[in-house]
Amino acid sequence: xxxxxxxxxxxxxxxxxxxxxxxxxxxxxxxxxxxxxxxxxxxxxxxxxxxxxxxxxxxxxxxxxxxxxxxxxxxxxxxxxxxxxxxxxxxxxxxxxxxxxxxxxxxxxxxxxxxxxxxxxxxxxxxxxxxxxxxxxxxxxxxxxxxxxxxxxxxxxxxxxxxxxxxxxxxxxxxxxxxxxxxxxxxxxxxxxxxxxxxxxxxxxxxxxxxxxxxxxxxxxxxxxxxxx
Amino acid sequence: xxxxxxxxxxxxxxxxxxxxxxxxxxxxxxxxxxxxxxxxxxxxxxxxxxxxxxxxxxxxxxxxxxxxxxxxxxxxxxxxxxxxxxxxxxxxxxxxxxxxxxxxxxxxxxxxxxxxxxxxxxxxxxxxxxxxxxxxxxxxxxxxxxxxxxxxxxxxxxxxxxxxxxxxxxxxxxxxxxxxxxxxxxxxxxxxxxxxxxxxxxxxxxxxxxxxxxxxxxxxxxxxxxxxxxxxxxxxxxxxxxxxxxxxxxxxxxxxxxxxxxxxxxxxxxxxxxxxxxxxxxxxxxxxxxxxxxxxxxxxxxxxxxxxxxxxxxxxxxxxxxxxxxxxxxxxxxxxxxxxxxxxxxxxxxxxxxxxxxxxxxxxxxxxxxxxxxxxxxxxxxxxxxxxxxxxxxxxxxxxxxxxxxxxxxxxxxxxxxxx
Numbered sequence: 001x002x003x004x005x006x007x008x009x010x011x012x013x014x015x016x017x018x019x020x021x022x023x024x025x026x027x028x029x030x031x032x033x034x035x036x037x038x039x040x041x042x043x044x045x046x047x048x049x050x051x052x053x054x055x056x057x058x059x060x061x062x063x064x065x066x067x068x069x070x071x072x073x074x075x076x077x078x079x080x081x082x083x084x085x086x087x088x089x090x091x092x093x094x095x096x097x098x099x100x101x102x103x104x105x106x107x108x109x110x111x112x113x114x115x116x117x118x119x120x121x122x123x124x125x126x127x128x129x130x131x132x133x134x135x136x137x138x139x140x141x142x143x144x145x146x147x148x149x150x151x152x153x154x155x156x157x158x159x160x161x162x163x164x165x166x167x168x169x170x171x172x173x174x175x176x177x178x179x180x181x182x183x184x185x186x187x188x189x190x191x192x193x194x195x196x197x198x199x200x201x202x203x204x205x206x207x208x209x210x211x212x213x214x215x216x217x218x219x220x221x222x223x224x225x226x227x228x229x
Numbered sequence: 230x231x232x233x234x235x236x237x238x239x240x241x242x243x244x245x246x247x248x249x250x251x252x253x254x255x256x257x258x259x260x261x262x263x264x265x266x267x268x269x270x271x272x273x274x275x276x277x278x279x280x281x282x283x284x285x286x287x288x289x290x291x292x293x294x295x296x297x298x299x300x301x302x303x304x305x306x307x308x309x310x311x312x313x314x315x316x317x318x319x320x321x322x323x324x325x326x327x328x329x330x331x332x333x334x335x336x337x338x339x340x341x342x343x344x345x346x347x348x349x350x351x352x353x354x355x356x357x358x359x360x361x362x363x364x365x366x367x368x369x370x371x372x373x374x375x376x377x378x379x380x381x382x383x384x385x386x387x388x389x390x391x392x393x394x395x396x397x398x399x400x401x402x403x404x405x406x407x408x409x410x411x412x413x414x415x416x417x418x419x420x421x422x423x424x425x426x427x428x429x430x431x432x433x434x435x436x437x438x439x440x441x442x443x444x445x446x447x448x449x450x451x452x453x454x455x456x457x458x459x460x461x462x463x464x465x466x467x468x469x470x471x472x473x474x475x476x477x478x479x480x481x482x483x484x485x486x487x488x489x490x491x492x493x494x495x496x497x498x499x500x501x502x503x504x505x506x507x508x509x510x511x512x513x514x515x516x517x518x519x520x521x522x523x524x525x526x527x528x529x530x531x532x533x534x535x536x537x538x539x540x541x542x543x544x545x546x547x548x549x550x551x552x553x554x555x556x557x558x559x560x561x562x563x564x565x566x567x568x569x570x571x572x573x574x575x576x577x578x579x580x581x582x583x584x585x586x587x588x589x590x591x592x593x594x595x596x597x598x599x600x601x602x603x604x605x606x607x608x609x610x611x612x613x614x615x616x617x618x619x620x621x622x623x624x625x626x627x628x629x630x631x632x633x634x635x636x637x638x639x640x641x642x643x644x645x646x647x648x649x
Contacts, residue, residue, distance in 0.1 A: 005643045053643055056562065058561075058562060058642050058643050058646075059643060078566075078567060079566050079567070079568075080559070082564055082565065082566040082569075083564070084565070085562060085563070085564045086563070086564020086565075087564070091562050093562065093646070097555070097558075097562075097646065098559075099556050099559060099560075100556075101244065101245060101248055102241075110559075110560065110563050111564055112562045113233070113234055113237050114234070114560075114563060114564035114565050114566075114569060115564065116231050116233055117233075118233060119233065119237070158563070162564070199388070200586060227595075
């Protein structure tokens with residue numbers, strides 16, 4: 001079996017809402033191997049979003065350990081977490097989250113510049129990725145000039161720019177019609193076949209169908225886990 | 230931060246500002262006006278003080294000037310014509326001063342009488358000025374032709390005079406002035422020299438009465454101390470020995486001590502204040518003090534406008550941060566550190582304020598020129614005022630940019646991403 005990329009060890013997350021303490025995650029253990037395609041499901045309020053934020057190093061767990069690759073990122077400070085995000089995580093959002101004032105190419109280059117990549121190298125990489133997602137003719141377009149499917153493809157290219165350890169997708173097809181949904185999910189399959197580790201957070205069954213493993217959260221705990229054949 | 234990311238940040242900052250041209254230029258206006266007004270106000274202040282200093286320096290910075298002053302004493306007003314009004318500096322004062330001052334280079338007595346000078350049929354009002362040869366050293370008289378007063382003139386009281394070039398033109402249209410005689414009342418004087426008039430508008434109809442220099446000794450012998458002038462039907466008899474004494478000191482350091490010595494000498498023999506002491510050096514010091522206050526006041530007014538400009542920038546940047554909250558969230562998710570976000574917003578503020586500073590400096594160079602061109606105010610732009618204004622604008626950019634930038638960086642990435 002291949003190496004472990006993500007290892008959650010008793011992760012819990014509490015939020016203080018005034019006097020109340022909300023336990024969003026209550027001690028989650030999870031291991032993800034390199035090259036795995038995992039779907040995290042659950043109804044709203046199940047802890048999905050908290051899970052995503054912790055996995056994406058946007059938030060620190062209240063308790064537990066989170067090994068991303070070889071380092072425990074659970075107790076890192078803001079600056080180190082930024083560096084980890086910059087080097088090891090590729091984000092794909094439901095609402096694409098492209099930067100409006102930048103062109104397609106510039107959007108793909110954004111993560112590279114926070115890694116101090118020389119402009120020439122960054123440009124080459126961006127063009128290579130844009131070609132991969134089939135947008136090589138749209139390099140100078142603004143996000144507003146693209147369709148939803150195209151925007152999500154730019155976002156995928158951007159997420160891949162830094163050769164991340166994991167590709168973290170949050171409802172990646174939530175804003176797309178079924179035809180483009182299939183298109184994007186096929187792309188995920190392709191990437192996974194090439195060895196990319198993918199974690200998708202979704203409540204959409206067709207998306208989860210593509211994953212090899214599906215875990216369902218309920219009240220901040222893993223409720224059940226199944227493997228798709 | 231590495232240079233690649235910095236260059237990129239500056240590029241993106243400039244791009245963002247260019248996307249909102251109207252907003253950016255309106256924001257810059259505050260700084261532009263601030264910088265321009267700082268420079269313009271300092272230029273006006275500098276010009277005014279230069280003008281003032283020039284007119285003081287014309288009196289001579291090492292000089293002490295004593296003037297006779299007519300005392301109008303209401304209780305002693307005498308309606309009878311026979312009464313002679315006697316006042317002012319005396320030859321005794323002159324001797325006493327000459328014997329007491331230390332480090333005095335020249336002591337020049339002056340007697341002035343209003344007369345009209347006549348050659349053939351031409352007549353010009355002049356001030357007949359009786360003095361000695363050192364006068365030319367003290368007041369920088371430039372002789373164009375012939376000579377000024379000499380030692381011998383003082384000894385013999387020769388009847389000669391030195392006239393200005395403008396007066397010479399008016400009196401001697403077709404004659405050579407040197408060697409010719411001019412008439413002043415009952416007296417005849419031979420013209421022996423021509424000096425350069427201090428009047429700027431040569432040839433134009435002059436309002437200033439020109440000085441004609443004659444030996445003091447000659448004027449005393451021929452005119453005496455008594456002057457009878459007629460005013461509105463009655464005669465006025467004035468007895469006066471000297472109108473003015475100029476004491477030129479060797480060095481500015483002697484001025485203060487000598488002016489005190491002179492004051493104490495003059496207190497004797499002058500029960501009423503029928504004289505006046507002017508010390509240009511002291512005036513200069515006062516003028517400098519005035520200038521300092523003036524610069525401070527003008528500077529403060531201008532600084533307030535710069536401050537307002539800075540607050541304008543901060544206001545806009547805060548709005549921009551709110552507007553771009555989502556972008557900040559995206560960038561943070563993609564690996565931007567807090568410092569990266571701070572710099573991104575700071576760069577935009579600095580570009581705005583530096584841009585405003587550059588345009589403001591241009592305005593600051595042009596506006597004083599316009600003021601000089603359309604009014605008779607002299608303006609002087611000092612290089613340091615340009616650097617000061619520009620430096621302050623850059624400083625303001627950083628100071629007022631820090632808060633919005635910090636606010637942008639302190640946003641929680643998760644919240645920022647959720648922001649609509």
